[in-house]
Amino acid sequence: MKKRLFTPGPTPVPEEILLRMAAPLIHHRHPEFRAMFRRIQTNLRYLFQTDQPVLTLTCSGTGGMEALFVNLFSPGDTIVAVNGGKFGERWVQMPRVFGITTVEVTVPWGDAVDSAQIVEALSAHPDAKGVVLTHSETSTGTSIDLERIAGAVRANSGALVCVDGISSVGAHELRFDSWGIDACVTGSQKGLMIPPGLACVALSSRAREAMAQSTMPKFYFDLQRALRALETDDTPWTPAITLLAGLDAALALIREEGVENVWNRHRRLASALRAGVSALGLKLFSRAPSVAVTPVWLPDGVSWKEFSETMKTGSGVTIAGGQGEFTGKIFRVAHLGYFDNLDMVAFVAALELTLQTCGYPLIAGSGVAATQAAFMK
C-alpha cells in the first residue's frame, strides 16, 4: 500500500532530496563542503529573513533550544516562558534545570498567548533577560501573533525575544530582523522537509552580545565556538554531512518557490483542510490555528486506536494523536513542508473512508468537495 506521512515531524522528504542525501559523502574539512556550507548559510538567512548568522547544530530541535538557554543566559538569571502546550511546557522545565529562574505564563491548550499577558509578566519581573515563545505549538496546532508580541516585548523591556520556531519556520510568516527577534530555533524534520537530526539557530547581534556575558558551562552546544568556526565556513565538531546536503537541496527548493509563496501555500492548505474537516461535522481543536498542523476533536464514539489504525491499514496514512490530557481525544494532521493542494484532498478522502469504517455517519465526498471548493474559490 502506498504510504503517506501526515505527521508534524518527521514530514515527507522530496524524492530529489532523498537521492541527494544518498550521494557519496564529501569530507567536512574540504573545499566542496565549505562551498556547500556557504550556500546553506546564504539560503538560511533568506529563509529566516535575516542578515544575521544562522547556525546549524547536529541535534534535534530540543538540543537547539538547550543551546539557546545555555548560551544566552547564566545561572540565576530570570526569564519569562510561555506554556501553552507540550513544547511550551518543555521550555519552562529545561531552563530551570540549568538554574535559570523561569517565570511561567500559562495559557490553556489551544489558546494563543497575547501580548498583554507577556507585557504583564515583564512588568512583574523587570529583571527578565529573555522571553521564550513558541511560534507554532505543535501539540495544540496553535500559533501566536509573533510580530505583535515581539514588538510589545521590545517596546516594554530589554529582554531577548527567543522563539521556538521548530514547526513554524518554512511554514508561518516569520521575519527575524524586521520583527525584532533575537534568537530562533528550527528543526530539520519540519518545514525544511528533511529528516531529523539538525537544528538551525538564528542569532541577533543583541543575542550574540548576551552570549559573551553568559557564565553557563557548555561545550558541545557552545555557540560562540560555532560562530567562530562559521567565519571559515566550518563547524567545531563533525557535522551531520548527509543531512546538510539534504538541507542544501531543501533550501534550493524553498528559494525557487520563494519564501512568501511557501508561507501562502501553508495558509491555503491549512484553510482548505479545515473547510473539509468542518464540512464533515468535525470540530477543530485550536482557537488560533497554526498553518503547520491541524488538531481535530475525534467525534463521540470514535476511538483513537481504531481511528489511527484504520487510517494506517485502510489508507496508508500516518497521523499524530493528542498529547498530554488530550491523548485519545484529538488527532493531528500536518500540512507542514512538502505538501500541496492534492495532498489535502487525498487526506480528506482517507479521513472520510476512515470515519465511515469507524461508524461515523457522513455523506461520502462532502469533505473532499468542500476542500476542493476552498481551493477553487
Place this chain on the structure above:
Amino acid sequence: MKKRLFTPGPTPVPEEILLRMAAPLIHHRHPEFRAMFRRIQTNLRYLFQTDQPVLTLTCSGTGGMEALFVNLFSPGDTIVAVNGGKFGERWVQMPRVFGITTVEVTVPWGDAVDSAQIVEALSAHPDAKGVVLTHSETSTGTSIDLERIAGAVRANSGALVCVDGISSVGAHELRFDSWGIDACVTGSQKGLMIPPGLACVALSSRAREAMAQSTMPKFYFDLQRALRALETDDTPWTPAITLLAGLDAALALIREEGVENVWNRHRRLASALRAGVSALGLKLFSRAPSVAVTPVWLPDGVSWKEFSETMKTGSGVTIAGGQGEFTGKIFRVAHLGYFDNLDMVAFVAALELTLQTCGYPLIAGSGVAATQAAFMK
C-alpha cells in the same frame, strides 16, 4: 574521476546503506520504528560485546563524550584523563568546563599510555571517580592496551573506566563486559560505516548507578531519560531516523561478517598498508599503531599542500593531514570501516603516483607489491 575517501571519519558508506537511508521516512513513534530500534539495540550490544544497554544519541562523538561527563560525574568530582593527542586533549578540557577536577596524564603524541602511568595517577588521586581513555587516538593513529589498562584500573580503584571508542568500535577488538569497561562512546561515521550524526553510548551497571548520584545539570543529554525511553524502544527527543535506518543496515553487515572477523580484517589491512608504505621508504608516525588509521611522516622535500592536492586531483583520493604541531608534517590514511584488501593496494598505488609527482624517488610498484605480498603471506 572516481573518488575515494581514506579519511578517519567520515568513512565510505556502503551503497546498500546509502540506498537504505534514501527510503521514505518512517515515524519514530510508530511500531515499524520500534521494531527497528529493538533490532539496533540487540546488534549494538553484540558490537560492543555487552549485555548492557547501548544508547543512541543524535549528536557527534563529542556530544556523546559530553553526555558521559555530565551524567556520570558532578561538579567538584575528580577524574583522571589521558592526553596523548587532539582528542585526548579535548577530554581533558571538556570535563573542566563542567567543573570536574581533571587530572591530566600526558603522553607524547604517537606513544600509548601504559597501565603503570594510570595506576600512579590513581594512587596520587585516590578520590578519582573516573578514568578517561582514548582507545584509538585518531589524531596520532595510536591505540592503547585497553584490556590491560581497564584491568589495572579495576584492580586498583573504584574509578569508572570511561572510553572514547570513537575510532575503535567496529575496528579494534573491544569487549565491554569482559574487560570491565563502564562507559564507551562511538560515533556513526567511523567503524559503523554510516554518515556522521549519531553517537552510541554503552553503560555498565556501575555507570548507571553513578548516574543516579550525579548533580550535574543536563537535559538534552540526560541519559537516565534516554534509558527510561529505551525500555519501550523509544527515544526522549526526535531521533535522526534516517541515520538509525543506516545504522540498522550497517549492524546487519557487521553481524553477517562477524565482529571478530571485522577486528581481524582491520588488523590485516593496517598491517599490509604499513608494509607497503614502509617498502617505499616512508616512516610510520606511531609507536603503538592503531588498526583504524595510519599516520605517516611526509618525506623531506614533499609539502603537505602539494601532496594532498596531487592525491586528490591525480588519483581522486582524499586523506587527512596532521593536527596540532604535526600539521603539514604527516599524512593520515584510514582503513576504518568499509575497506578491504584491494582498497589498500589501490591506496598504495595512488601513493606511489603522488610521491613520484612530488619528486620523491621510488621504484614503481614496490609499495603495491609489498602490500600485496603481505596479504598473500
